[in-house]
Amino acid sequence: MFLQCIEVxxxxxxxxxxxATLGGGWLPALYxxxxxxxxxxxxxxxxxxxxxxxxxxxxxxxNTPHLDxxxxxxxxxxxxxxxxxxxxxxxxxxxx
Numbered sequence: 001m002f003l004q005c006i007e008v009x010x011x012x013x014x015x016x017x018x019x020a021t022l023g024g025g026w027l028p029a030l031y032x033x034x035x036x037x038x039x040x041x042x043x044x045x046x047x048x049x050x051x052x053x054x055x056x057x058x059x060x061x062x063n064t065p066h067l068d069x070x071x072x073x074x075x076x077x078x079x080x081x082x083x084x085x086x087x088x089x090x091x092x093x094x095x096x
Contacts, residue, residue, distance in 0.1 A: 007056045014049030014082075018042045034090050041089035048082025051075050 020026045021042030027035055035041045055075030 004056065007052045011049045011052035011056060014045045014052065018045030018047075018049060021045060036092055037089045040085060044082050044085035044089055046082075047085055048079050051077070051079025051082055054078060 017028060019042075021038055025038055027038055027041065031041065052075070055072055058071035058075060
């Protein structure tokens, strides 16, 4: 139950943060010094928020256990991909 509360709050916060980063270049104060690629960080926030939303909304809407597991697995994979993008956003871009 506690994790669902975190997902309910976390998914919209990540999505709004991603839109703010992509739309206006705004970064949360915690990440301003470490993020080197703000656009990629915005996409990472959107992806992680979408993964949490898929996991949260998709799971109770299915009645089959196998489909429930598939939706949860897909939501987790999307969330992990968002976390990987956030990690890449903190690295220096390659120089040519």
